[in-house]
Amino acid sequence: MKISIEDIKDTDYACDALILPFTEDDSGFYDKLGLSLSKLIKKIFSKEFRGKPNEVLLIHSPDGFKPARILFVGLGKKDKVSSEQVIQAGGKAAAYLRNMGMQRLSLSTSLLSSLDLSAADFVEGALLGIYTFKKYIEEKDKKKSGAKSGTEQIHNNIIKPETLTFIKYDPQRETRDRKNNLIF
Numbered sequence: 001m002k003i004s005i006e007d008i009k010d011t012d013y014a015c016d017a018l019i020l021p022f023t024e025d026d027s028g029f030y031d032k033l034g035l036s037l038s039k040l041i042k043k044i045f046s047k048e049f050r051g052k053p054n055e056v057l058l059i060h061s062p063d064g065f066k067p068a069r070i071l072f073v074g075l076g077k078k079d080k081v082s083s084e085q086v087i088q089a090g091g092k093a094a095a096y097l098r099n100m101g102m103q104r105l106s107l108s109t110s111l112l113s114s115l116d117l118s119a120a121d122f123v124e125g126a127l128l129g130i131y132t133f134k135k136y137i138e139e140k141d142k143k144k145s146g147a148k149s150g151t152e153q154i155h156n157n158i159i160k161p162e163t164l165t166f167i168k169y170d171p172q173r174e175t176r177d178r179k180n181n182l183i184f
Contacts, residue, residue: 003123004165010110011037011065013165016102017058018067019093021086021111021122022051023078029111036062037070044072052076053085054092058100067106071097075111083121086112090125094164098130106165126164 006013010020011033020030027045031038040062049057055074061067073093075081097105109119 002164006106006165009033010106010108011061011067013106014066015068015104015106015165017069017071017097017100017105018061018065019071019073019097019105019107021073021075021089021108022049023075023081023111023115024051026051026078029114030108034062034065037065041072050074054088056092056096058096069102078115081115081117083117086117086121087125087128090122091129092125093122093129094126095129104165123164 010018010030022029025045027042028038030041040059044057044059045051049055049072051072051074053074053076055072057072059070059072061070071093073089075085075089094105107119107122112119112122
């Protein structure tokens, strides 16, 4: 998986899914992303999503936004969010998006930064969430000849995300084309 950090506005990065972490009942944090997204977030918070720990909700993004979809990820109560909860949320989000076939993911880090939490915890959880142990399945494959079993086909067809980009946007900066790539 290629992991990179981009200094660009959250809604201007083209990807399969933009991950927006939320704390419980805090629908106003991402108001700066645009009026249409702000209205959509408030509507979703009133009916479908609360921001509870490890809660996820995938929606199509509004018109005019470059990410194809937006994944809401709950972190729990604002005063109780810890590194462990961020790790769990990263694992839940990455596994959910992997199962949906998403390969280019991005994460808005503004909420994590405001809570003095590291995005590295989210990466740790994401890497753990998409990990699959296939040693013994592959050994069975070598011994078998002929038709593949159902579990063998499932494990061979798992799509892992190719990239995870952290969006760290500072509107005060004049230059937004700086790029720092980390490859794991």
